[in-house]
Amino acid sequence: MARCCSDFSRTELVRRAAVEAGRGLPAIEPGMPMPAGTGLDRRSFLARTAGLALAVYGGSSLLPRALEEGIAAAAAAGPQRVLVSVFLDGGADSLSMLFPSGDPLYRRLRPRLALPASAGRPFAEDERLRWHPSLGSLATLHGEGKVTVLPGVGYAGPDQSHFTSRHFWEVGATSEQLRTGWLGRYLDRAGSADNPLQGLSLESRLQPALATAKMPVASIDGPDRYDFWTRNVWGEVETRMLDAIGSLGAIPAGGDPALAQATGAARQAARLREQLRPFTPQDDKPGFTSPVAYPTSEDDEFPRRLAGLAAMLGAGLPVRVVALNAPGMYDTHDDQPQELANGLELTADSLLAFQRDLEARGLSERVLVHVWSEFGRRAKENGSNGTDHGAAGTGFLIGARASGTMIGEFPGLASLDRDGNLRATSDFRGLYSALLEDWLGADAEAIIPGARSFARPRVVK
Amino acid sequence: MSVAVYTGPFGHRQAERLLWRAGFGPRQGEVDALAKLGLDGAVRSLTRPGPEKLVGPKPGDDKGRPIAPGDAWGHDHLWWLDRMARTSRPLVERMTLVWHDWFATSVDGVGSQKLMLDQNRLLRRLALGSFATMVREVTRDPAMLLWLSGTENSKSSPNENYARELMELFTLGAGRGYTERDVREQARALTGFASDWRRGAGSVNFRFERDRHDSGMKRVFGASGRFDWEDSVQLCLRHPSHASFFVEKLWGYFVPSAPDPATRRLLERMYRSDFQIRPVVEAILRHPVLYTGPRMVKPPAVFNAGLLRARGRGIDTLAWAWLSGESGQRLFRPPNVSGWDDERWLDTATFRGRWQVANYASRPYSLTDKQAASLPSEPKALVAEAIAFWGSPTLRPETRAALVAFARRAMADADAKWKRTSYRFLTANALRQLVVMSPDYQTS
Numbered sequence A: 001m002a003r004c005c006s007d008f009s010r011t012e013l014v015r016r017a018a019v020e021a022g023r024g025l026p027a028i029e030p031g032m033p034m035p036a037g038t039g040l041d042r043r044s045f046l047a048r049t050a051g052l053a054l055a056v057y058g059g060s061s062l063l064p065r066a067l068e069e070g071i072a073a074a075a076a077a078g079p080q081r082v083l084v085s086v087f088l089d090g091g092a093d094s095l096s097m098l099f100p101s102g103d104p105l106y107r108r109l110r111p112r113l114a115l116p117a118s119a120g121r122p123f124a125e126d127e128r129l130r131w132h133p134s135l136g137s138l139a140t141l142h143g144e145g146k147v148t149v150l151p152g153v154g155y156a157g158p159d160q161s162h163f164t165s166r167h168f169w170e171v172g173a174t175s176e177q178l179r180t181g182w183l184g185r186y187l188d189r190a191g192s193a194d195n196p197l198q199g200l201s202l203e204s205r206l207q208p209a210l211a212t213a214k215m216p217v218a219s220i221d222g223p224d225r226y227d228f229w230t231r232n233v234w235g236e237v238e239t240r241m242l243d244a245i246g247s248l249g250a251i252p253a254g255g256d257p258a259l260a261q262a263t264g265a266a267r268q269a270a271r272l273r274e275q276l277r278p279f280t281p282q283d284d285k286p287g288f289t290s291p292v293a294y295p296t297s298e299d300d301e302f303p304r305r306l307a308g309l310a311a312m313l314g315a316g317l318p319v320r321v322v323a324l325n326a327p328g329m330y331d332t333h334d335d336q337p338q339e340l341a342n343g344l345e346l347t348a349d350s351l352l353a354f355q356r357d358l359e360a361r362g363l364s365e366r367v368l369v370h371v372w373s374e375f376g377r378r379a380k381e382n383g384s385n386g387t388d389h390g391a392a393g394t395g396f397l398i399g400a401r402a403s404g405t406m407i408g409e410f411p412g413l414a415s416l417d418r419d420g421n422l423r424a425t426s427d428f429r430g431l432y433s434a435l436l437e438d439w440l441g442a443d444a445e446a447i448i449p450g451a452r453s454f455a456r457p458r459v460v461k
Numbered sequence B: 001m002s003v004a005v006y007t008g009p010f011g012h013r014q015a016e017r018l019l020w021r022a023g024f025g026p027r028q029g030e031v032d033a034l035a036k037l038g039l040d041g042a043v044r045s046l047t048r049p050g051p052e053k054l055v056g057p058k059p060g061d062d063k064g065r066p067i068a069p070g071d072a073w074g075h076d077h078l079w080w081l082d083r084m085a086r087t088s089r090p091l092v093e094r095m096t097l098v099w100h101d102w103f104a105t106s107v108d109g110v111g112s113q114k115l116m117l118d119q120n121r122l123l124r125r126l127a128l129g130s131f132a133t134m135v136r137e138v139t140r141d142p143a144m145l146l147w148l149s150g151t152e153n154s155k156s157s158p159n160e161n162y163a164r165e166l167m168e169l170f171t172l173g174a175g176r177g178y179t180e181r182d183v184r185e186q187a188r189a190l191t192g193f194a195s196d197w198r199r200g201a202g203s204v205n206f207r208f209e210r211d212r213h214d215s216g217m218k219r220v221f222g223a224s225g226r227f228d229w230e231d232s233v234q235l236c237l238r239h240p241s242h243a244s245f246f247v248e249k250l251w252g253y254f255v256p257s258a259p260d261p262a263t264r265r266l267l268e269r270m271y272r273s274d275f276q277i278r279p280v281v282e283a284i285l286r287h288p289v290l291y292t293g294p295r296m297v298k299p300p301a302v303f304n305a306g307l308l309r310a311r312g313r314g315i316d317t318l319a320w321a322w323l324s325g326e327s328g329q330r331l332f333r334p335p336n337v338s339g340w341d342d343e344r345w346l347d348t349a350t351f352r353g354r355w356q357v358a359n360y361a362s363r364p365y366s367l368t369d370k371q372a373a374s375l376p377s378e379p380k381a382l383v384a385e386a387i388a389f390w391g392s393p394t395l396r397p398e399t400r401a402a403l404v405a406f407a408r409r410a411m412a413d414a415d416a417k418w419k420r421t422s423y424r425f426l427t428a429n430a431l432r433q434l435v436v437m438s439p440d441y442q443t444s
Helices: A001-022 A042-059 A064-078 A104-109 A131-143 A162-171 A182-190 A234-248 A259-276 A301-314 A336-360 A428-439 B013-023 B030-036 B039-045 B075-086 B090-102 B113-125 B131-139 B142-147 B161-171 B180-189 B229-237 B242-252 B261-272 B277-285 B290-294 B301-311 B319-327 B347-365 B379-389 B398-412 B417-437
Strands: A082-088 A098-100 A129-131 A147-154 A199-201 A321-325 A368-372 A393-398 B192-196 B204-209 B218-220 B222-224
Touching: A064 B261, A082 B090, A098 A104, A104 B218, A129 A131, A129 B030, A131 A147, A131 A336, A131 A393, A131 B261, A147 A428, A147 B180, A182 A199, A182 A321, A182 B261, A234 A259, A234 B417, A259 B347, A336 A368, A368 A428, B013 B030, B013 B039, B013 B290, B030 B039, B039 B090, B039 B161, B039 B277, B075 B090, B075 B301, B075 B319, B090 B113, B090 B301, B113 B131, B113 B142, B131 B161, B131 B229, B142 B180, B142 B204, B161 B180, B161 B229, B161 B242, B180 B218, B180 B229, B242 B261, B242 B277, B261 B277, B301 B319, B301 B347, B319 B347, B379 B398, B398 B417
Parallel strands: A082 A321, A082 A368, A199 A321
Antiparallel strands: A098 A129, A147 A393, A368 A393, B192 B204, B218 B222
């Protein structure tokens, strides 16, 4: 109830701001401090979202009108569901994430790597399996009914190349030719032409799953780090210079793809900078704060990015689909145990903190996280204390609305395929189709090639 | 029939594009000097250069101390960027970058900057030589042996890592005529490499050990034999898919559109006779499409080195190392073994990274109040100053017009006496930034 009302008032505030500014509200001077940061109470977010529209209008009369309209329209559309895609890069070992502790075959195939029979917590949905000791945070969320496990997700005719298999997952089809990502094609249909934040890559590079054909998408390292500081350029000239980035991005590319990429980057950078202006740290105050503690580690990019994402969602920014890499290296050909444990632990602990953050902000009903890897690993260990490339892998859906019930079953070690790999018991294209239909409300058949032929698992409750 | 050769005029524009595609952009005056040589002379000056000279100030850190590329964090990046910026053999250096992307090895997995530099020297030495020798040497290169588990691959416990990438990424291409069984059999053929771990020194004493090698019969691509690692490489090079893989991949580093079938066939024939790299590169650099076809986005390392070359500035800050991550190409740290995705260099994050690179590149020359009086106030003259600052790169008229429009607006804001002076240097600094961030300069 309360949510509905505050959303209404936010929309109104933004609309009113744009309308009044259009009538000539007193201009906000360039350099006037913007309200900074989230981690404020909800009312502050609302005021700040409104402040964004005002400041944009007042800051410069040169900015494209579409900007305020885009923000107002995105806000007016109401809070939308968000899908976050987290990639375990390298092919994460499914036989470690949920391991068949009592199976003698497991100990025979993994004489060195098998985890102790009592390690980790039992997996309530299948008594044969236990959680990897480093995945305690996921076990906790699973206990709360917020994790859906896919213990054998993949596709028929598995490809054991990292790049090919990863590409299949990114484009949402077993096709080498597709050049747009499955989330990108969703945005091409459901997104808007003036909102790069709708497809957000939380990396210094664009995540291929987000590659679109038409709609703008963004990649940023963090919402508080998107400035264009330039030595000895300030004041009014700086404002004009930042506008000029947009002007360079508006020069026609004349059909040249490289020029189109360069102008597109300039255009979207200019747009994104406006969208993220409220997160610019001011006077030593951080751009945002979090209501919960995230894990700290030497490699803290992942928790920091998730914290920034929660803050952006909390501020009402129009983010729809997000993609980022999990920490860790999962291509564990050698010395698997430590490498894998480190990556899994930071990943799971960060995802737990993110979930708690969303809950504290009242956003948990709106966000679903999908964790995936390009394949699992060979059932039999290799001689280097590691494992080679395999087939079916383990995936997770995390969120308050996740169904909490396993999709497909643990394929077992007694019926490996001819390469000695786990067989898939669910298909990633069926999963994608269900996410598109039941979570994002999109037409899967227009996005996933051959969607009709894949069974839809139950992904949300 | 031979490969088509560009026959149009070879002037300033063509020479400028060639210097960016086959090198790291011009130093002041280099474009016109190259144009005078004509197409053939220009290409030969790049593919058959004299002994290397490094021109300009020696590299140092922020305090002017010599760099330590084998040890200090980020100094490996500085070391190579310095070669790119100062070399008199830009194509050799550019080809070294091509091979680094092709046999993409990361210090993240190797754990030794010294071994990475050894590999880099190998790639440079063979940059325009025999690809057969290149694959052979890379296969037993210590950094590669560590990177793709070569020393972990033994008779008693085969490891498929290198075997798979040798075929998929280095010589044949994914799904182009090999099976999962071939991967396993090739892994057996490649067994036998070993090294020792010495405390404080890391991996040392790389060698082939007969005892670790699986000398049994293998079946690869339908042929049987007691193959070893050299056979494994030969089998890939003689595979019917190899020549077309090599030609198309190499072509793609210089021209963004695929070669037409006739050109590809001719280049394959040229290559197949003796696996020589230089003639294929020469043919590509003389091909009409390089001069008349679409543009390419400059890779971030090329962009960065190009800014330094344009200014004749040496390496004097560690900033280039961390900025390289922001702009998307940290040398010696490709994202994975398939190298960088050079179809998607520019997005909102890497655009900002390049902005920072440009900002650092012009930093020592940044204009202040002191120079304001000597700067023009006329918008067009301010734009001309900024373009000349970077060695007069070619910009399209519409891009120039956008820059003039910015300068005009900025100077029109100067509604007080102090502003009329100060806004000249503020605008001039901003223009220098905008010139190299323009779509025209980001591409070649």
